[in-house]
Amino acid sequence: MIAKWLSTAALIALAAFVAPSAQAQGQTPNTAVSGTITLVAYAGIFQDNYVATVVEPFQRHFPNVRVNYFPGGTSAQMLGTARAQRNDPQTDVIIMDASVSMIGNGEGLFERLTPADVPSLNELFPEARAAGGEFGPAVTFDHLVLVYDTQRVQPPLTTLRQLWDPSLRGQLGVSAPPNIQGLALTVMVAKMEGADYRQTIDPAIRRLRELAPSVQTFDPSPDGYTLILNGAIRVATGWNARAQLIHDQSQGRLGVLLPPEGSVYQINTINVTRGGRNRAAALAFTNYALGQEAQKAFTERMFYGPTNARAQISPAALARTAASPENQARMIPVDWSWMATVRDQWNNRWRREVIAAGSR
Amino acid sequence: MSLLRRPGMLWLALPATAVLLFTYVAPMFGLARMSFNRTLPGGAMQPDWTLATYAEMAADSFNLELTLNSIQLSFTATTFALLLAYPVSLFLFRTESRFRSLLAIIAIGPLLVNGVVRVFGWIAVLGDRGLVNSALLALGLVSEPVRLIYNWTGVTIGLTESLLPYMVLALLAGFGRLDREVEAAAMSLGARPWRVFVRVTLPLSLPAIVLGWLICFILAMSAFVTPKLLGGGRVFVLATQVFEEAVDTVNWPLAAALSVYMLVLLLLFLGAYGALTRRVER
Numbered sequence: 001m002i003a004k005w006l007s008t009a010a011l012i013a014l015a016a017f018v019a020p021s022a023q024a025q026g027q028t029p030n031t032a033v034s035g036t037i038t039l040v041a042y043a044g045i046f047q048d049n050y051v052a053t054v055v056e057p058f059q060r061h062f063p064n065v066r067v068n069y070f071p072g073g074t075s076a077q078m079l080g081t082a083r084a085q086r087n088d089p090q091t092d093v094i095i096m097d098a099s100v101s102m103i104g105n106g107e108g109l110f111e112r113l114t115p116a117d118v119p120s121l122n123e124l125f126p127e128a129r130a131a132g133g134e135f136g137p138a139v140t141f142d143h144l145v146l147v148y149d150t151q152r153v154q155p156p157l158t159t160l161r162q163l164w165d166p167s168l169r170g171q172l173g174v175s176a177p178p179n180i181q182g183l184a185l186t187v188m189v190a191k192m193e194g195a196d197y198r199q200t201i202d203p204a205i206r207r208l209r210e211l212a213p214s215v216q217t218f219d220p221s222p223d224g225y226t227l228i229l230n231g232a233i234r235v236a237t238g239w240n241a242r243a244q245l246i247h248d249q250s251q252g253r254l255g256v257l258l259p260p261e262g263s264v265y266q267i268n269t270i271n272v273t274r275g276g277r278n279r280a281a282a283l284a285f286t287n288y289a290l291g292q293e294a295q296k297a298f299t300e301r302m303f304y305g306p307t308n309a310r311a312q313i314s315p316a317a318l319a320r321t322a323a324s325p326e327n328q329a330r331m332i333p334v335d336w337s338w339m340a341t342v343r344d345q346w347n348n349r350w351r352r353e354v355i356a357a358g359s360r
Numbered sequence: 361m362s363l364l365r366r367p368g369m370l371w372l373a374l375p376a377t378a379v380l381l382f383t384y385v386a387p388m389f390g391l392a393r394m395s396f397n398r399t400l401p402g403g404a405m406q407p408d409w410t411l412a413t414y415a416e417m418a419a420d421s422f423n424l425e426l427t428l429n430s431i432q433l434s435f436t437a438t439t440f441a442l443l444l445a446y447p448v449s450l451f452l453f454r455t456e457s458r459f460r461s462l463l464a465i466i467a468i469g470p471l472l473v474n475g476v477v478r479v480f481g482w483i484a485v486l487g488d489r490g491l492v493n494s495a496l497l498a499l500g501l502v503s504e505p506v507r508l509i510y511n512w513t514g515v516t517i518g519l520t521e522s523l524l525p526y527m528v529l530a531l532l533a534g535f536g537r538l539d540r541e542v543e544a545a546a547m548s549l550g551a552r553p554w555r556v557f558v559r560v561t562l563p564l565s566l567p568a569i570v571l572g573w574l575i576c577f578i579l580a581m582s583a584f585v586t587p588k589l590l591g592g593g594r595v596f597v598l599a600t601q602v603f604e605e606a607v608d609t610v611n612w613p614l615a616a617a618l619s620v621y622m623l624v625l626l627l628l629f630l631g632a633y634g635a636l637t638r639r640v641e642r
């Protein structure tokens with residue numbers, strides 16, 4: 001599944017395969033498309049890096065197009081914006097979590113995309129295309145990691161199972177469901193216990209109940225990385241891309257572990273707003289964002305896994321994503337549309353069985 | 361003749377009424393309308409006129425738990441705020457110090473600081489490595505940090521503090537009936553200070569207490585920031601559930617239905633307050 005295509009990605013990247021069409025896309029300024037588009041995506045370091053590695057290069061390739069980057073908050077807030085503007089869209093392209101864009105697709109807020117409109121679709125991993133169905137495909141892959149304080153967790157964290165170590169009692173920050181980190185952790189713990197999460201999560205819930213007394217907060221605010229760096233906790237759940245960046249910014253204080261027991265992908269899709277004011281420019285931007293140049297630049301800057309199979313990622317950056325040969329075998333496939341059907345049930349079990357066991 | 365019955369007086373209320381209509385009443389109708397939409401299995405929202413979301417809400421026993429949690433938390437925090445604010449307010453009302461205004465500003469000063477910042481302040485004070493735990497550990501009173509945040513204790517402390525300025529303001533506004541001469545009369549007839557307080561001061565300040573308690577109870581019921589940030593994912597109340605349904609699970613009809621339910625609940629409390637006030641005034 002996803003591991004397979006990431007394996008292919010790594011081989012393709014290492015073989016330095018170059019598609020002529022992409023080279024042309026990267027080098028020839030296109031003046032035929034013009035106007036202004038509004039891109040809605042995440043704020044903070046995502047915005048800083050996406051503007052530098054994707055938006056600005058795009059504007060150099062399409063000098064007559066101006067991209068306004070609007071930080072849209074969470075994926076749910078972006079969906080709210082799209083819902084509110086359904087009859088008069090003010091946005092053209094939205095990057096959001098696949099579990100939320102799926103809802104927008106169901107409500108007819110986003111356009112169906114074809115290779116005729118977006119040629120880069122032909123270069124994507126099949127799973128990246130499948131993440132959006134006929135609609136906007138995956139533009140980044142991320143995955144759940146354990147982040148820890150390298151100064152206060154000795155020896156360094158090497159397995160998921162170590163979370164149950166008594167020395168970490170009261171030192172954990174775990175994002176509980178409905179946060180997707182909590183859902184992903186449930187899948188990982190189920191696998192650790194030898195269970196198939198699609199059949200039963202009973203073994204996972206049993207183990208998580210045992211973990212609950214060690215958890216200081218089930219809702220780390222503002223996030224686990226910050227709580228670790230200010231010394232409030234020692235270990236937390238997090239997303240790889242941000243964790244890798246903060247690892248560098250903190251000179252290695254924040255450690256990042258993709259547990260050998262496995263991890264789960266988080267997928268961001270890129271979506272063209274239905275009825276947007278500048279469809280041609282929106283499609284051109286989407287095509288560029290999914291293209292080899294943008295995928296390579298953003299992965300090497302922020303360590304999101306690429307969704308373009310032909311993107312030539314440097315081996316050093318690739319090793320810090322789930323696309324590296326070593327990491328890809330650890331990934332556990334999750335169908336987020338299936339997850340949407342069991343999320344409430346899992347959420348209730350966490351509240352009644354896991355969090356309740358950790359009340360102090 | 362009542363002020364409002366005078367010709368032209370109603371026009372004075374028009375600007376505020378118009379603003380309220382646009383900023384409060386219209387959105388509330390929008391919210392109520394949203395609650396009748398349908399959520400499809402994949403999460404997509406379908407415009408509809410259905411009571412399915414209310415039926416789902418009523419069938420989930422967790423919502424009753426949330427209601428009881430909200431009432432218990434609000435009752436506790438409001439009562440603590442009243443107990444702490446009453447002596448301060450009485451002092452501020454009675455003092456003739458030239459620093460009275462300054463003291464009043466200090467009492468309501470927390471309102472000048474953003475609520476989120478105040479909560480993060482509490483995290484710094486009550487956290488494992490915060491001021492309180494550092495002092496307890498330094499004095500040898502405990503061997504490991506006492507958990508004061510990310511649980512009900514932390515939320516109750518934070519909420520009580522956030523309600524205090526409102527309680528002080530409400531009490532100061534409601535102390536109008538307190539008359540020193542009545543207390544002096546009681547003392548001249550031989551009543552001791554404690555008896556004067558219980559038999560004269562307290563009954564005369566009952567309207568202020570009821571007013572302050574109600575305002576703060578309503579604020580506590582709808583408080584979101586404190587339970588969310590200080591609760592550590594362990595404190596489930598109606599306000600946090602509305603946020604979760606709106607932002608995490610993106611089930612807007614359910615979030616809207618829960619909001620309407622909260623509104624009805626608060627209206628019921630207001631009705632009870634009206635009845636209680638009439639009884640106190642009699």
